[in-house]
Amino acid sequence: MRPTLFDHAGGSPAFLALARCHHRRCLDDPELNHPFSHPDQHPQHVERLAAYWAQVLGGPPAYTDGDGTESSVLRMHAGNGDMSDLGRRFVACFDAAMDDVPLPADPEFRRAMHDYMVWAVDRVLTHEDRARIADGLAVPRWGWTGLLDAPG
Numbered sequence: 001m002r003p004t005l006f007d008h009a010g011g012s013p014a015f016l017a018l019a020r021c022h023h024r025r026c027l028d029d030p031e032l033n034h035p036f037s038h039p040d041q042h043p044q045h046v047e048r049l050a051a052y053w054a055q056v057l058g059g060p061p062a063y064t065d066g067d068g069t070e071s072s073v074l075r076m077h078a079g080n081g082d083m084s085d086l087g088r089r090f091v092a093c094f095d096a097a098m099d100d101v102p103l104p105a106d107p108e109f110r111r112a113m114h115d116y117m118v119w120a121v122d123r124v125l126t127h128e129d130r131a132r133i134a135d136g137l138a139v140p141r142w143g144w145t146g147l148l149d150a151p152g
Contacts, residue, residue, distance in 0.1 A: 005112055018050065018103065023046050031089055051063040057113075112143070
């Protein structure tokens with residue numbers, strides 16, 4: 001049986017390192033710096049991001065156990081207008097952060113991780129009206145071949 005992407009990456013420590021490296025890269029990017037340096041950002045933003053990615057990619061439900069919801073993720077990112085360039089930059093920082101950690105370099109793993117991030121960025125950036133996002137949406141699950149179950 002094939003391990004989850006979470007397990008293949010190295011578990012929770014790998015995802016925390018990935019979130020830290022990614023956040024640093026976003027802060028270093030002249031365009032991404034602004035949205036990533038807001039003073040009202042959650043004090044455990046990086047840890048929560050690591051827990052979210054870990055849960056989506058086959059890890060434990062630490063994000064939802066900590067009262068995080070998919071609905072709140074979508075609302076947090078909704079209503080910002082066209083952010084397609086920021087989305088591309090975000091994915092590029094994610095891809096580079098996988099090298100920084102480093103995560104396993106095998107192409108199938110890297111492709112699955114990249115494809116998840118492209119899908120996730122597209123998902124969070126397409127919602128314009130926070131009020132129209134339903135409560136109680138399940139955190140999606142992503143595996144080696146893509147989306148495992150359709151989120152609400």
